[in-house]
Structure formats: C-alpha cells, structure tokens
Amino acid sequence: MDQQNALEEIAMIKKVIEESREFTFNIGKNIILWGLLMSAAIFASYRAIAAGNPGVSLWIWVIAIGTGWIISIVWSIRGRSINWNLGVKIISNVWTSCGIAMTILGFAGITSGAIQEWAIAPVIATIMGTAFAGTAFAHKLGWVMYLGVAWWLGALLMFLVKSYQTLPIFGIMMILFMVVPGIVFQIQWKKRLLSSEIK
C-alpha cells in the first residue's frame, strides 16, 4: 500500500461512516419536519378562515399532513433494517400513535362535526404534551418533560379562548415547542456524531 492508497482508504472509511450515520436515530429531523409543516398549515389555515374561506383550510391540512406522513414513512422504511434499541422503539411508537390519533381527530373529528373547528388546536396540543412526556421518559431528558407541560398549559389556554383565534397561539406554540426543540435535538445528534472515536 502506498500513500495515495492510504489516503483513498481513509476517505472511503470516512464516507461510509458518514453515510451510515445518516441512518442512526435522529428524532430532531422528524420533529422539525412536522413542526414546520404544521406551523405553515396553521398560519395558512388562519388566513383562509379570516378571509372567509374555511373550506380551503381542510385542503391545507390534507396537503400538510399527507406530505408529513409520506416523508416520515419513507424515512422509516430506510431505517427498517436496523435493530433499534428499546428507547428508540418506545419513542417511535409514541410519536406514531400520537400522529395517528391527531390525524383521526383532525379529519374525522372535524368533518363528522364531533369536534368544533376551534377546539382542534387545544385537543391536538393535549396529545402533543403526551408525546413529549413519553419522549422525555424514553430519552431520560428532563427538559423535554417541560415541553410536555408547556403543551398542556397551552391547551388549557386555548380551551379558554374558544374561537379560531386559538390558531395563531397554536402556530406560535408549534414553532417554540416543536421546531426549536427539534433544532436542539438535531444539534445534539450532530455533536454526538462528531464526538465519536473514528471521524
């Protein structure tokens, strides 16, 4: 082996490690994805309702939630060959279950008339609190529990507002308590990768 071969081999090892680690568990990217899609849908929906086009709101949600599920399913299929540990399995199941519950409540609840449109934001916020509390338990992260509590308090506040004005509150909560923590998770994940023995 000469120096050129050695350089190529080190480059190859780094590339393989880097690409493989894209498959390591990274909750941040899912949280950011859903946080951005949901907050965009919330503000777009608020504008549509305020402009007197509530019918458009349903289509905004169909597109946002449909896109979120498609991307999440693709990511999940890419990682199916990996034997995740129990903590990861718990977190994945908590978020998948809560996601399905929110999708059912959002679409079936509203289209059937069982849930009034204004009430969907606090109902979903309550489930978000549960998802973050579950994540805090599985990830053993105390600060994530505070996010769960923040979602529950926000839900209580929105139940008091009782109008479509819950939507901007919900949108701000989605950015503060979903997108921002997602970015923190993402930064922590990157740091973990960089701190490994072989870089």
Added chain:
Amino acid sequence: MTDFDYKQFDDTLQSRIRVAIMAVLVSIEEPDFNFLKDRVKTTDGNLSVHLRKLEDAGYISVKKKFSGRKPQTKYKITDKGKHALIEHVNALEKLIKK
C-alpha cells in the same frame, strides 16, 4: 528507504470491502444482511465470504433470528473489531504522514 513498518496493517483488513463492512458496523447498531449489502454495494456471495472472514477473526458477531417466519441475520462489531479498525486507521494515518 522508509522506516514505515507495513506489518502494522492487519491482514484481515487488507480488503477494502471488509474495511467498508467494519465502517458500517462501527456506525450502526446491528444492521441486517440486506442493509450491509446496500451500503457496501456488493453481491450476496461476496458479502457472505467477507462477513465469514470477519467473524472468524472475531471482529464481528452474528445473530440469527426470525422476524415472523422470515429468517433474519444481524451483525454487530465486537470490541476486538472496533480496536482493530481504530488501529488500522492509525496505521493508515502513519503511512500518510511518513
């Protein structure tokens, strides 16, 4: 003339495919055969041969189980394997710096 000692290189890790397999295993916890085949981009037969060599050297452990009725083989890097890979990278770096 150089004072670089080529014996520093591990014979088992003389193959690029075996090094690539080890690099995947050091990054991912217990992937299955298909995942490895996809990452290393080789044929079933070739991958099996290299995995057997790594297993014989004690660098990886193999776990066979059933997922429903489907047999599944999972691979894991051992501490000995991790150490060997780190030593291999160190030897490569020494060669570059010589």
